Amino acid sequence: MKPARFRYFAPHTIAEATQLLDEQGEEARLLAGGQSLLPLLNLRLARPSALIDLNEIQSLAFIHPQNGGLVLGALTRDATLERDPLVAARQPLLAEAAHYVGHPAIRHRSTLGGSLAHADPAAELPAVMLALEATFTLQSSNGNRTIAAAAFFTGPFQTALQHGEVLTEIHLPGLPPRSGSAFLEFARREGDYALAGVAAVISLAEDGTIAQARLALCSVDPTPLRAAAAETVLRGRHPDNVAWQAAAEAVVSDLKEPPSDIHGSADYRRHLAGVLTRRALALAAQRAERSHS
Amino acid sequence: MMDDDFIPVRLSVNGVPHRLFVEPRRTLLDMLREDLELTGTNAGCEHGSCGACTVLLDGQSVRACLLLAVQANGHEVMTVEGLARHGRMHPLQEAFWEKQALQCGFCTPGMLMTAYELLQQNPDPGEEEIRSALSGNLCRCTGYQHIVEAIRLAAQRLREEAEAATPSETTA
Numbered sequence: 482m483k484p485a486r487f488r489y490f491a492p493h494t495i496a497e498a499t500q501l502l503d504e505q506g507e508e509a510r511l512l513a514g515g516q517s518l519l520p521l522l523n524l525r526l527a528r529p530s531a532l533i534d535l536n537e538i539q540s541l542a543f544i545h546p547q548n549g550g551l552v553l554g555a556l557t558r559d560a561t562l563e564r565d566p567l568v569a570a571r572q573p574l575l576a577e578a579a580h581y582v583g584h585p586a587i588r589h590r591s592t593l594g595g596s597l598a599h600a601d602p603a604a605e606l607p608a609v610m611l612a613l614e615a616t617f618t619l620q621s622s623n624g625n626r627t628i629a630a631a632a633f634f635t636g637p638f639q640t641a642l643q644h645g646e647v648l649t650e651i652h653l654p655g656l657p658p659r660s661g662s663a664f665l666e667f668a669r670r671e672g673d674y675a676l677a678g679v680a681a682v683i684s685l686a687e688d689g690t691i692a693q694a695r696l697a698l699c700s701v702d703p704t705p706l707r708a709a710a711a712e713t714v715l716r717g718r719h720p721d722n723v724a725w726q727a728a729a730e731a732v733v734s735d736l737k738e739p740p741s742d743i744h745g746s747a748d749y750r751r752h753l754a755g756v757l758t759r760r761a762l763a764l765a766a767q768r769a770e771r772s773h774s
Numbered sequence: 775m776m777d778d779d780f781i782p783v784r785l786s787v788n789g790v791p792h793r794l795f796v797e798p799r800r801t802l803l804d805m806l807r808e809d810l811e812l813t814g815t816n817a818g819c820e821h822g823s824c825g826a827c828t829v830l831l832d833g834q835s836v837r838a839c840l841l842l843a844v845q846a847n848g849h850e851v852m853t854v855e856g857l858a859r860h861g862r863m864h865p866l867q868e869a870f871w872e873k874q875a876l877q878c879g880f881c882t883p884g885m886l887m888t889a890y891e892l893l894q895q896n897p898d899p900g901e902e903e904i905r906s907a908l909s910g911n912l913c914r915c916t917g918y919q920h921i922v923e924a925i926r927l928a929a930q931r932l933r934e935e936a937e938a939a940t941p942s943e944t945t946a
Contacts, residue, residue, distance in 0.1 A: 482817075482820040482821075483799065483801075483804070484799040484801075485799070486797075486799055487798060487799060488798070489781065489798030489799075489842070489844060491844070512842075515840055515841065515842070515845075516822060516837075516840055519801070519821075519822065519839070519840040519841070519842075520821035520822050520840065522799075523801070523820050523821050523839065524821055532798070532842075534842075534844075534845065536845060560834070583822075583910070584825070584909055584910025585835055585888075585891070585907070585910065586825065586828055586835040586836050586837050586888070586910055587822065587837065587840075587910065589831070589834040589835060589836055590836055590837075590840065590841070670909065671906060671909035672909045672910050
């Protein structure tokens with residue numbers, strides 16, 4: 482239960498970190514909050530030759546307003562997301578979902594960027610990124626590139642990050658007026674990974690119908706899942722139980738094969754996905770209506 | 775840097791400054807137990823599930839097994855050994871003792887540190903809030919009932935202590 486040996490570096494700038502990644506080769510790993518990586522090290526399921534600790538890079542931990550939305554440094558901790566007034570005002574979905582990540586002692590360390598780069602299909606924040614149509618800045622010694630969240634998550638624990646790249650910034654566009662959001666999940670015990678989770682954003686038109694709905698799920702597919710068919714079903718409809726039911730049916734019929742394990746069967750997860758979709762949409766719509774009154 | 779290099783770490787543990795050299799792969803948990811011989815913090819699952827190794831880092835609860843010792847450089851750590859005041863048990867410890875909130879005692883240090891943080895933030899938590907705060911700390915003996923009761927008792931005593939210390943404000 483002790484990590485194997487590794488070389489350890491704690492750079493103070495992103496440029497130093499990318500240079501170290503180049504120098505240390507493909508067996509090197511970045512360390513952010515460490516709440517997923519340290520268990521893997523302790524169990525020796527991961528044996529990196531070098532750890533490049535990002536925690537000393539002050540410029541990676543920030544939350545700034547940007548064009549009605551937000552830009553966040555990758556090292557922003559989940560406990561900060563939960564409590565930050567700017568996040569609460571502009572992207573309450575992120576604060577609501579961050580609260581479901583592990584326990585307080587985990588959230589004091591775990592980071593937004595770490596969760597995204599780790600890409601656990603059961604994790605909440607990757608699904609939230611899909612629902613908020615986030616874009617990520619990836620920095621390497623060759624420069625920056627920007628990638629949409631939708632293109633970033635390529636498989637279970639797999640992303641579009643190339644070796645040599647650091648996920649540095651998360652950009653969240655602002656929501657239209659009359660928007661509301663909700664994150665709901667079901668887990669057997671508080672703090673456990675969810676059996677299913679749903680992130681919903683509803684934007685209402687002037688006439689009160691649904692102008693746009695965005696829906697993403699975690700824990701039901703090898704990657705976080707955007708429920709495009711359900712979004713199409715909702716467009717232009719009245720925000721009511723009939724609409725939520727139709728969306729839930731679209732979500733469930735679109736699911737391929739949710740994981741089936743000791744914690745819950747595929748059928749149970751399918752059922753949860755439908756129920757949580759209805760509830761999250763209803764709550765998001767209620768909040769959208771309230772935001773206007 | 776060589777693989778087996780030791781790295782200097784300066785930190786404060788329970789108010790006492792320490793300077794030592796550790797391997798980068800040493801966890802904060804092992805540094806506390808093996809190097810500083812503070813064995814109150816228990817090594818349970820060592821992968822972040824059980825909460826037995828909960829300590830405070832700059833006043834915030836963390837899993838000592840999920841932090842490298844080198845990451846504590848320049849920070850303040852508080853362990854269960856730091857709870858007692860002037861040779862007397864902390865009101866939380868006294869309440870755990872009185873309410874029999876432990877059987878084997880293995881989870882107790884983590885429970886105490888989590889409860890300590892909770893009462894710092896919320897001096898009068900309800901049962902649901904206590905249970906939620908404890909959700910990351912596993913106890914395999916007690917069924918949690920006595921732990922919850924002990925925390926409520928300690929909270930009450932700490933509130934009374936605080937009121938006794940500032941009589942003019944509370945009676946106003």
